[in-house]
Amino acid sequence: MMITLNINGETHAVDVDPATPLLWVIREQIGLVGTKYGCGIAQCGACTVHLNGAAIRSCVTPVQAADGQQITTIEGIRRNDGTLHPVQQAWIDEQIPQCGYCQSGQIMSATALLMENPSPSGEDIDRAMSGNVCRCGTYGRIRKGIERAAIVMAHEAVVEDTGNG
């Protein structure tokens, strides 16, 4: 079956079994391997991508459900000018990744959280991030990274506002 995927602003037509999890289509057909497989049953968050701006587990999302929708992966969250997203920069500044395998998913969950809630409380962070396992135990640093990115993004928003006003 032909399915149209809009991934990171590009349109792809793929001929796949509509039941195939989006994860494997992104990795194998589209060739974007930053999105990871960890469990296949929505338990670890390694496969997190955005579907119309919301964080979803691509390992349990049939590709059919994404037909014609806007998908964003880790490869697509840089700013238009090519610079890192503030969350990515915060991940470097806080020296978060260890093995790094979970971090695409962590960053996708964190960016989705901040889009929806620009100044999350500790509990908001817990709620949004508890679906993402990090076997290297980088949770404490991830929390700091999100807080740092939130401050940077809030500052950017203010600059933009005054610039426009």
Added chain:
Amino acid sequence: MGKWTRRAFITTGLLAGGTLVVGVAIRPGNRSAKVARLIADDGETVLSIWLKIGSDNVVTAIVPHAEMGQGAHTTLAMMLADEMDADWSQVRMMEAPAHKEYANYALARGYELGDMDFPAFLIDTIDGIFLTATKQMNLQITGGSTSVATTGMIGMRVAGAATKAILLEAAAATWQVPAHELHARNSHIFHDASHRSAPFSEFATAAADIDPPAKPQLKSENEYTIMGTSPQKLDIPAKVDGSAQFGIDTVLPGMKYAAVKASPVFGAVIKSIDQSSIEDLPGVRKVINLGDAAVVIADGYWQAQQALDRLKIEFTASGNEGIEQSTIFQQFSKAMDDATENKRNTIDFKIGNTETAMAESSHFVEAEYKVPYLAHATMEPMNCTAWMHDDQCELWLGTQNPLGFAAEVAAAIEIDQENVIVHNQYLGGGFGRRAFADYAIQAGRIAVQVPYPVKLIWSREEDMRHDHYRQANISRFKASLDSSGKPTAWVNQFVDKHDPIEAPYIPYGIENQLIHFADAETHVPWGFWRSVDHSLHAFFTESFADELAHAAGKDAYEFRRDLLANNLRFRDVLDLAAEKSAWYEPLPGNRGRGIAIHKSFGTIVAQVVEVEVNNGKVRAHRVTCVVDCGFAMHPDGLRAQMESGIIYGLTAALYSDISIHRGAVAQSNFHDYPMLRMDESPQIETYIINGGGRVGGGGEPGTPAIAPALTNAIFSATGQRIRELPIKHHDFNRGNPGAKDIA
């Protein structure tokens, strides 16, 4: 001790016990053409196998260790760069190719320096043949927390210093000035008197012809400019934008995908496969019977896994089908009883005379502890891409032991080891699991049967059911106390001993000690799991130490402190942990603090956990961690490793339980082998003491003490003593019996 030979590329020495160890390679003249081809780009001169200097004056450190997130690449490159006086912003690193000349002799040496015999688990990685001098050439392992402690200290620093020395000598000859008038800084050489300076690269060619010094002068601590600082880790940028390549990310032209199912019961083999069950499925290319595992190859991984799930596979009975977790623990108990009855325990450590000491005492404490099997559950499941072509087998994967893997795959598919080429990628977690080559062997055996490259991916279920497990164990203790509450004898018995040898040893000044064990092998594959035997014995010994403190009526910290009067380094670590955790500050009723201290891989770690037990739920709020590894080369990296080791150990203590049911692992994925998550993650503060001396490991020592620190905290909060892990099996709405305090 190893001996430096003047021209040798590798130094060698024979150690007690017949172990040959080898030092570093710094002699350019002896580099083999093969190695030069692998690492030298045009315009670059290979000065030693540990680094290269490009015509752009970029120094590339060649690190013989896999990067699993422990920061080895960065730290090792720092050590080399500091000794060279290189400009850190102009230093790059690459992982050494899997080639014999890069063999990581330091690992062997690391064990030797720790007063240990050569660990038995390494022998298996080299084709089952006992290690000989030449066989040691096959070691290139990242494990045992040795990368900084040994490769760094013995290899990288010496290589850096030697390189600087020959560059200075080359510059002196070029400029016709005495070498002692020159100095190096920021990847340049300066002659102040004539105001001359030039980049290292200008002397690279000339330096390649100079004999390196036999014993280059290393910097003293006050001369360090890079070591002891925390530059950003080199691997992190690629890990925030999805560009870091893990084994599972390998893409080759024409590649197909394979899913595998090994016999759920360890030891069973395939009786029959009914291919007709999946023949009409789309994308399926081939079904392969590997003897103990069935493989489906398809155009996509999901197709392969779906087909495999439907494939009818029959396994023969192995005789292990009746084994349950409870029968394994019964087997352990019986082995221990029998060994005691027949005086067949193997003595592990003995000082004084525990029998006499106990005869003189009337106050005894006894306890028995139990721990389950544990899986590694690396975030990236096992996988390997293999391609057999032109008589060569190329492998793309993440491995902690590239050379050992090449040897094992070569043996399995019966080709020459020279023809197995390992392309090591980032490891999505290692923790000891990626030192076992089973997944690479499977991929190699698949590759020889097809003309295209195949990416074999283990499902999470396969990964969890076919791990090499941290052993389950039972540990029994009996101690006697004198009238002042001071322990006079310590007797400990457990089953099965692996590595490292000193894992069950205690730092406390107890005059009479007997530590012994019984053998009770099971059919469950053993593997070294982050900190190996330390992960269980620290829980045993530090729980029992806590029970003794309680029986003696003393504060858990002070009781330990008193017993460390002759072990001042431990005492300093313990004191700081107590101070920073505000040990004496009162806590609300349902909270408690627990303390534990343990040394592993040359590094002493004390941890204090503050726990809350509320409505039957355990929550660790705060962990204070103090670490002394001699000298922290990269303090922030060491802190990150402590945080990581703590979460890894907390996860195991709270939740992890691999249990055997009908001969097979009962758990399969994160729903029944749960992980600690963000909302349960404690606040962790790490304090570093640079106590001097030999530099210890960083990747593993954060794990052992955290389980007992947590269970000791639970005891202090609830009065309930946890003698069996994981904690999730305990009911905190009821009490449990205390230690048998036979006064």
